Amino acid sequence: MxxxxxxxxxxxxxxxxxxxxxxxxxxxxxxxxxxxxxxxxxxxxxxxxxxxxxxxxxxxxxxxxxxxxxxxxxxxxxxxxxxxxxxxxxxxxxxxxxxxxxxxxxxxxxxxxxxxxxxxxxxxxxxxxxxxxxxxxxxxxxxxxxxxxxxxxxxxxxxxxxxxxxxxxxxxxxxxxxxxxxxxxxxxxxxxxxxxxxxxxxxxxxxxxxxxxxxWCTFCRASVRCRARAEEKLKLAQTEFKLPPLLSDDEIAEILRIIPDLTKWAGEISTYATDAAINHGKKWNGFKLVEGRSIRKYRDEGKVAEAAIEAGYKDIYRQSLITLTEMQKLMGKQKFEEILGDLVFKPPGKPTLVPNSDKRQAINVNNVKDEFNEITEDI
Known part of the structure; x- marks a missing residue:
């Protein structure tokens, strides 16, 4: 340790x-x-x-x-x-x-x-x-x-x-x-x-x-409750922005620069407050704990399958290949390339707007559109 x-x-x-x-x-x-x-x-x-x-x-x-x-x-x-x-x-x-x-x-x-x-x-x-x-x-x-x-x-x-x-x-x-x-x-x-x-x-x-x-505040244990950090992040909220259509290009660029860190900080505050309420009984003025949205689940997949088949429903299973990583581990890197190398491709990632300081190379918008259209047509 x-x-x-x-x-x-x-x-x-x-x-x-x-x-x-x-x-x-x-x-x-x-x-x-x-x-x-x-x-x-x-x-x-x-x-x-x-x-x-x-x-x-x-x-x-x-x-x-x-x-x-x-x-x-x-x-x-x-x-x-x-x-x-x-x-x-x-x-x-x-x-x-x-x-x-x-x-x-x-x-x-x-x-x-x-x-x-x-x-x-x-x-x-x-x-x-x-x-x-x-x-x-x-x-x-x-x-x-x-x-x-x-x-x-x-x-x-x-x-x-x-x-x-x-x-x-x-x-x-x-x-x-x-x-x-x-x-x-x-x-x-x-x-x-x-x-x-x-x-x-x-x-x-x-x-x-x-x-x-x-x-540098990212991994600080005190960051969620730090007043200096809160004051910095709230500067954006203290600014009276006009409706987006009336913002200048420079104003939009400045907001884009600030938003990721601001939303991250807001998420950290929310996580901290929720944890304090659930695990430590903290009461926040104007807020209460409620049951969130839930997703239905099978109690026992084996019994569900038996009941469905008995009732005459047979098309109840999906079949899919193991992941690329699992396949490569199964075959070994060399055999994987020999057998499946030509059958594996890496599609272009979804275009993402990032600051110029990001080391990734800028992409050509027209080329990106063409590549995504080709993939869509193939599908």
């Missing part, structure tokens, strides 16, 4: 931007989400497979979250690490690979500690690889504070043994098809640590500074 300090590296993006948030979070229960539990299971599987690939002893972990997707993602992670290890061998006679390395971060962060998924040390280069199983938020390596803090911890352990000059940091996020790598010099990293990390970490540990809302 991974232990997290008050100023955990994984939360550094948050407490570096909103220094009092770390202490405020202590007032809320640290309940591990299903996504976090799934991520922990994926990390354990990655650790096992990487150790086996490097011919080290390891016992395969068993988890309720095991799935074909997790198998594929962990295999991809191991392939990537081994590829980096082989590259390191080309210019270093004996590179070192460290797995799930415990790091002491107290030189810069009070009570700081962390665990690096994988470190590859090859003479003057330290390469840190961090596995992210989440698919909700795209994580970039560039200027990533968590990775920089890990790098500082790794330097503390190994810079006396190796003449490390540069550090490469890779985020491996397979469910987002994201492999992001960024390199920084040791001198630049230490300058950041002294001038920004250390002073802000001291403030955060003491609970000092100003609350500041931003995209």
């Amino acid at each position: 991974r232990m997290h300090s008050i100023l955990s590296p994984s939360g550094s993006h948050r407490w570096l931007n909103c220094t009092p948030s770390a202490r405020l979070e202590q007032k809320f229960d640290d309940n591990e989400s299903e996504a976090a539990k799934e991520g922990t299971a994926a990390h354990a599987l990655c650790e096992h497979k990487l150790k086996k690939a490097l011919r080290r002893r390891s016992k395969r972990p068993v988890s309720d979250y095991d799935s074909d997707e997790m198998e594929e993602c962990s295999d991809a992670y191991v392939d990537f690490v081994i590829e980096q290890y082989e590259k390191a061998k080309q210019y270093c006679k004996d590179p070192v690979v460290l797995i799930e390395q415990q790091l002491d971060l107290t030189e810069y962060v009070e009570e700081g500690r962390g665990t690096a998924d994988c470190l590859i040390i090859s003479d003057d280069l330290l390469h840190i690889v961090d596995f992210k199983y989440g698919k909700g938020v795209l994580v970039e390596a560039e200027d990533n504070p968590q990775m920089k803090i890990y790098s500082l911890g790794a330097l503390r352990l190994y810079e006396a043994l190796y003449d490390i000059k540069n550090i490469s940091m890779t985020i491996f996020q397979p469910r987002r098809e994201n492999v992001s790598t960024w390199t920084i010099s040791v001198d630049a990293l230490k300058e950041w640590a002294e001038n920004e990390l250390k002073p802000k970490a001291q403030m955060a540990y003491k609970g000092e500074g100003e609350f500041c809302a931003g995209e």
